[in-house]
Amino acid sequence: MKVKEIKAKTILRKHKKIDSWFLSRYGMNIYRGCIHNCAYCDGRSEKYNVSGDFGCEVQVKINAIEVLRRELDAEKKKMAAEKEFIMLGGGVGDSYQPIEEKYRFSRKALELLYEKDFPVSILTKSTLIERDLDVIKKINEKNKAIVSFSFSSACDKISSIFEPGVPSPSERLKTLKLFKKSGIPTGIFLMPVIPFITDKPEILNDTIDKAKKADVDFIIFSGMTLKKGRQKDYFFDVLKKNYPELIIDYSNIYKDNPWGNPAAEYHDYIQKIFSVISKRYKIPVRIPYYLFKDFLSxxxxxxxxxxxxxxxxxxxxxxxxxxxxxxxxxxxxxxxxxxxxxxxxxxxxxxxxxxxxxxxxxxxxxxxxxxxxxx
CATH class of the missing domain: 1.10.150.110 (DNA polymerase beta, N-terminal domain-like)
Structure with a gap:
């Protein structure tokens, strides 16, 4: 792992509109690049301008907390009495990837968000978040904190191929149970589902069944995007080594759409399968109203x-x-x-x-x- 310390001009990103998938008006990337090295990671795409060897190098914004404090003070004045969710976690770097164990910037950011009275939505793949249960619990008691984990399936074997640098799905589910038992709302972002591998009805059913047993508040589903260039090339290399028989199938559904989307027919097909199974288990497929009704303008x-x-x-x-x-x-x-x-x-x-x-x-x-x- 190669680490480069940099100074950031900004940390907080205000979205042009509220992100209704994550309920956030604001986001932040404390780390740029990600050692989790998930084969399908969208952050690998050239679109996001992450320099270096993605998956092996990470940039640490060493002045992140100082800049964040300044930005929160400025935003607080603009927002007056409104409380808006801030999301910890982003597309170009998991806030709880291994480097966080040393720098502790995600924890410091949470402590600052608690101090400044903001509700928080967190998305991660790392069980390191258990370390910060105490401060997340305080945020939830004061305002609201939602802890979500992303999965491509609940299968440990498949995860070891496509998500080599993260805790297994079994470990992530245990962490979700811990947070839920501590009174903190939890959710699963089942994204991306990997075509012809984790989109099979029996695997989707197993994942949703385990989500139900973990007592999550919601499960949000999405397919996989593969943008032409570095992201698609890297994923295809992993696919060739482990599932070479699927290369033709992938070539048929990924035709270099500008956003990396698969063929519409495929998307509609897997969406219907997910809908049928999720209804059977009676799990909300969007963040439930009771979690956000008091925290939005x-x-x-x-x-x-x-x-x-x-x-x-x-x-x-x-x-x-x-x-x-x-x-x-x-x-x-x-x-x-x-x-x-x-x-x-x-x-x-x-x-x-x-x-x-x-x-x-x-x-x-x-x-x-x-x-x-x-x-």
Missing amino acids: ENDLVVVILEQIDYMIKNLGGKSPYGFAAYSISKINKPLSSIKNDLRKIKGVGPATEKIILEILETKNSKYYEKLMAF
């Missing part, structure tokens, strides 16, 4: 609920106007409650969407949304 609450409605409708094979409406609302800088009489002027907002928005503004919820999310 009114506009962000509307955006998240509309996007979750959009996901559920499309998941059932229907067409939905709600995603576009949510996107339009995310660009509005004034509170929706101040323009209640002009909602129909927003692009994508028709009579049905207007009715839902007004209900959310009045009650902070939607009966239609509750119905869709019910099992």
